[in-house]
Amino acid sequence: MxxxxxxxxxxxxxxxxxxxxxxxxxxxxxxxxxxxxxxxxxxxxxxxxxxxxxxxxxxxxxxxxxxxxxxxxxxxxxxxxxxxxxxxxxxxxxxxxxxxxxxxxxxxxxxxxxxxxxxxxxxxxxxxxxxxxxxxxxxxxxxxxxxxxxxxxxxxVPTVKDWIKWATSAGLDERVITFIKNKPSMLDSRFDATANSLDKSPDRRAWERVARAIEGVREISTARAKMIAGIVGVKAAAAFMESQKEKSVTGKDVLKSFDKIQAKLEELSIENFPMLNDDILGTLNTLESVAKFTPSMQRNLTSYIKWLQDTNRREAYAYFIKAFLNEAPVRVQNILAKTLPSMLIEFTTFIQEIEA
Known part of the structure; x- marks a missing residue:
């Protein structure tokens, strides 16, 4: 093996x-x-x-x-x-x-x-x-x-995170990237011995074709939905089209207006949070200067982290805190260290507890 x-x-x-x-x-x-x-x-x-x-x-x-x-x-x-x-x-x-x-x-x-x-x-x-x-x-x-x-x-065996990183750098349509972030199981198909040999199923190459096909298209018509089904299969296409009825949550959404998207967060399954957390960190890493990390973004980030903790999403909370301390820009960490010292101390204590 x-x-x-x-x-x-x-x-x-x-x-x-x-x-x-x-x-x-x-x-x-x-x-x-x-x-x-x-x-x-x-x-x-x-x-x-x-x-x-x-x-x-x-x-x-x-x-x-x-x-x-x-x-x-x-x-x-x-x-x-x-x-x-x-x-x-x-x-x-x-x-x-x-x-x-x-x-x-x-x-x-x-x-x-x-x-x-x-x-x-x-x-x-x-x-x-x-x-x-x-x-x-x-x-x-x-x-x-x-x-x-x-x-x-x-x-x-590339990870979903590997594909998200590549797709973002390649400039693929954000709707496809966001869909995979929220439905990571849809990125790759699993072999089904009972399936017809001509049944389509999703893979990374197919999702790239979808992204290229809908690039610049604001509203996805019925004909285009069928086109997508011909690329990734009926089940994956149906899930993708359903996701377009209500905008999914992105890292930018969390940092811009946590209160408005909190209800959407409640509907996410636990498997969605690692990708959402990565997206938040990715957004933070695109900030050009300390000034870009506004007081509003600080409040929203703090509210999100506290929400993870209060709703007992321990795995998502632990993943985010550990990734934040290791991957967030130092300038962002320094700002939070000055404005939220007690929370950072709590973060560190929590990580020590789960790794003990």
Missing amino acids: AIRIDIKELYEIFEATPSEQNIMLVGTHGIGKSRIVEDYFTNKGMKVTALFLCQMSDPGDLIGLPRLNEETGKTDFMPPYWFPTDGEPIVLFLDELNRARPEMLQTVMDLVLNRKLAGRRLPEGSRIISAVNDGEEYQVGELDPALVSRFNIYNL
């Missing part, structure tokens, strides 16, 4: 793993394995080349075509289109490796072991990363144990 990791842990593994060691990411479809790899290494200044071996029917598609070397009188191979010829290291991403034909996998063996392809070596510092889907719902083949042994294998 592969070790489970989230995106933050994956980035640390990328940093710690020597370039000559290969990495295999196992995970369900739609979680963004290829995008995560591409974004990370592109930001590091490395070129990422993705190869879909399942689309290659002949080893020549991977290693290049043979030609006669007139100088030596021997046959060698023309470098394939993707092979780096400038001497700069690349990240070779072998996507859906376990869907490739057996003859293609045999060709890959020398590449992942010796960094060589038809006698031609990858530039020093190049990395090889593969991704596979694993589970009974996928039509995939078994990988040769000798090939598997050439990879460090990790089961990539």
Whole structure:
């Protein structure tokens, strides 16, 4: 069984793993394995080349075509289109490796072991990363144990928080982001063996498509609602449309007008609060200066925290306080330390109690 990791842990593994060691990411479809790899290494200044071996029917598609070397009188191979010829290291991403034909996998063996392809070596510092889907719902083949042994294998399970962070930075439609914050179980589907093979179900990639499709659209028509159902499935689309009837609670709402949204907070299930708390902290972290943390925001934040405590939402309260002390801007913590010293002391005492 592969070790489970989230995106933050994956980035640390990328940093710690020597370039000559290969990495295999196992995970369900739609979680963004290829995008995560591409974004990370592109930001590091490395070129990422993705190869879909399942689309290659002949080893020549991977290693290049043979030609006669007139100088030596021997046959060698023309470098394939993707092979780096400038001497700069690349990240070779072998996507859906376990869907490739057996003859293609045999060709890959020398590449992942010796960094060589038809006698031609990858530039020093190049990395090889593969991704596979694993589970009974996928039509995939078994990988040769000798090939598997050439990879460090990790089961990539991005958290909902990972997706929220990415979606926010990517500028996805706020309605989709807020919906997932309040209904985190709707982000990813679970495999249902009884379902029809053409039944749609939600995943991260699908929610991105929804966000792009409704971007700039103020009112979602019946036709667009059906379009959404075709992207994420009927159940998820119905839940999303229902959420649009009454605006969900965001971190900005809490900081702007706690009294007005308190009734909505009462209706939230306990699983909604970690994301709401993260959203509050995210909003605080966007403040450009101490002056932006107004007295009104201070009062609303204090009221919210006190409400968590008074309504006996201990898990949400503890999560927020611990995250606040660790993640809120120092300038915000300093203001509350001056205006609400007794509450901060109580926060610290409470954390010590639950960790004892």
